[in-house]
Amino acid sequence: MEVRRTTVRDMRRSNRSVILTCIYREGPLSRQELTVRTSLSAASVSNLVAELIAEGVVEEAGSVESEGGRPRVLLRVAQEFRYVAGAEVGETRVRVELFDLAMNVLARADHPISSPTPAEVVKHVLEGLSSVVAASGVRTERILGLGVAVSGVVEDNAVVDAQTLGWDAVPLAAMLAEGTEIPVHVDNGANMLGQAEMWFGAGRGATDAVVALVGSGVGSALVAGGSSYRGARSSAGEWGHMTIEYGGRRCRCGALGCLEAYVGAEGVLDRYRLAGGSADGDEEAAFVEVLEAASSGVEPAATVVSDTIGYLAAGFANLVNLVNPERIVLGGWAGLLLGEQYLDELRAEVGKHALRRPYEQVSIVLCELGRDAVALGAATLPVVRLLRDGGAVR
Numbered sequence: 255m256e257v258r259r260t261t262v263r264d265m266r267r268s269n270r271s272v273i274l275t276c277i278y279r280e281g282p283l284s285r286q287e288l289t290v291r292t293s294l295s296a297a298s299v300s301n302l303v304a305e306l307i308a309e310g311v312v313e314e315a316g317s318v319e320s321e322g323g324r325p326r327v328l329l330r331v332a333q334e335f336r337y338v339a340g341a342e343v344g345e346t347r348v349r350v351e352l353f354d355l356a357m358n359v360l361a362r363a364d365h366p367i368s369s370p371t372p373a374e375v376v377k378h379v380l381e382g383l384s385s386v387v388a389a390s391g392v393r394t395e396r397i398l399g400l401g402v403a404v405s406g407v408v409e410d411n412a413v414v415d416a417q418t419l420g421w422d423a424v425p426l427a428a429m430l431a432e433g434t435e436i437p438v439h440v441d442n443g444a445n446m447l448g449q450a451e452m453w454f455g456a457g458r459g460a461t462d463a464v465v466a467l468v469g470s471g472v473g474s475a476l477v478a479g480g481s482s483y484r485g486a487r488s489s490a491g492e493w494g495h496m497t498i499e500y501g502g503r504r505c506r507c508g509a510l511g512c513l514e515a516y517v518g519a520e521g522v523l524d525r526y527r528l529a530g531g532s533a534d535g536d537e538e539a540a541f542v543e544v545l546e547a548a549s550s551g552v553e554p555a556a557t558v559v560s561d562t563i564g565y566l567a568a569g570f571a572n573l574v575n576l577v578n579p580e581r582i583v584l585g586g587w588a589g590l591l592l593g594e595q596y597l598d599e600l601r602a603e604v605g606k607h608a609l610r611r612p613y614e615q616v617s618i619v620l621c622e623l624g625r626d627a628v629a630l631g632a633a634t635l636p637v638v639r640l641l642r643d644g645g646a647v648r
Contacts, residue, residue, distance in 0.1 A: 269294060270302050270644030278641060279453065282315040282328035303329060311335050311645035331355050337392050339400040340633025341379050342443065345370055345470050350382030351629045352390050361386035372424045380433040399437040399636025403446040403628045405471060407489040411439055418471055418506040439635035443467065444491055445482065446631030447585050448475020453634060455622035456583045463581040464573050468589030470537060472514040476577065494518065496572060498565055516565040519588040522558065529554035541588055545595065563596050567603030574608040574616050585621030593620045
């Protein structure tokens with residue numbers, strides 16, 4: 255086997271990547287702070303920062319007083335150096351957003367969908383991309399890439415298998431690439447929520463965490479040792495399809511007893527209707543209606559919601575026992591609605607099912623970035639490429 259030797263150019267690019275990633279994830283930072291955090295020499299930091307500033311990737315962002323010396327100049331990634339787009343493919347809606355590198359939203363487009371077929375999804379993602387580009391006035395060549403978050407297992411950042419949607423080896427990235435010159439990246443929606451929360455939200459500072467997405471369906475992102483854990487073929491984190499009841503309710507994936515069949519919004523509403531309840535409107539409006547009835551003690555809503563918290567707690571307890579996270583972050587639109595009302599009860603119920611010591615070591619919190627964090631997370635996919643390449647634009 256041929257062994258590739260590391261060249262001086264490789265080392266320089268790697269060091270640029272380390273510096274740029276540190277500035278982006280932890281900045282604004284001074285050159286002195288970069289020297290400490292990256293373990294590079296002061297001369298290397300100074301030279302590479304000078305390159306990044308000259309190329310427009312990094313800019314100065316004010317200064318702070320230092321002890322007994324001159325003020326230290328702070329550095330940040332130049333937010334208008336390039337732009338990134340992110341798309342969330344839901345079961346009833348496609349949302350596309352355009353961001354600068356500070357992840358400020360510049361434009362947004364929403365397209366309702368009645369049937370999330372691959373062709374329909376591609377059509378609406380491309381339409382949304384055209385809309386946000388036109389609304390923002392940003393030139394296409396200045397957009398680093400489009401990140402797309404979807405349900406299911408995504409292999410090689412391109413091919414999607416989503417049993418609940420009936421997708422089998424769909425080459426989504428290639429289908430989208432046929433309609434745009436902007437580079438396309440595809441990943442799982444729960445992983446993108448996790449990346450957003452770990453970078454900018456409730457997961458910051460944690461090295462071992464689970465970010466749980468509860469919406470129509472259920473998924474999770476696993477973080478171990480500060481890095482995303484994907485498993486052998488990128489399917490790790492399908493927590494919604496953990497068996498919670500042997501021989502139980504049939505899940506949308508076809509299996510019996512999956513957690514998703516009990517705590518996903520679709521499953522909750524189905525259990526409510528089977529218990530004799532009636533909820534009108536779209537899925538989210540009906541879910542809110544059930545929660546409001548439950549908070550007033552109205553049956554069968556009160557029992558269904560109480561059981562839902564119990565099932566969700568059991569699912570969290572399994573995570574606590576299995577992966578020993580320091581933090582569990584609950585997100586997704588249905589997860590946030592449940593957590594806003596029942597977080598204390600949920601924490602207490604987890605304690606009834608989890609091993610005592612790992613439970614004492616975990617904190618259970620809500621996502622901080624709101625319901626639209628999936629599109630934000632998707633937009634970080636081209637940012638990851640920029641950081642990895644040390645600011646080089648392909």
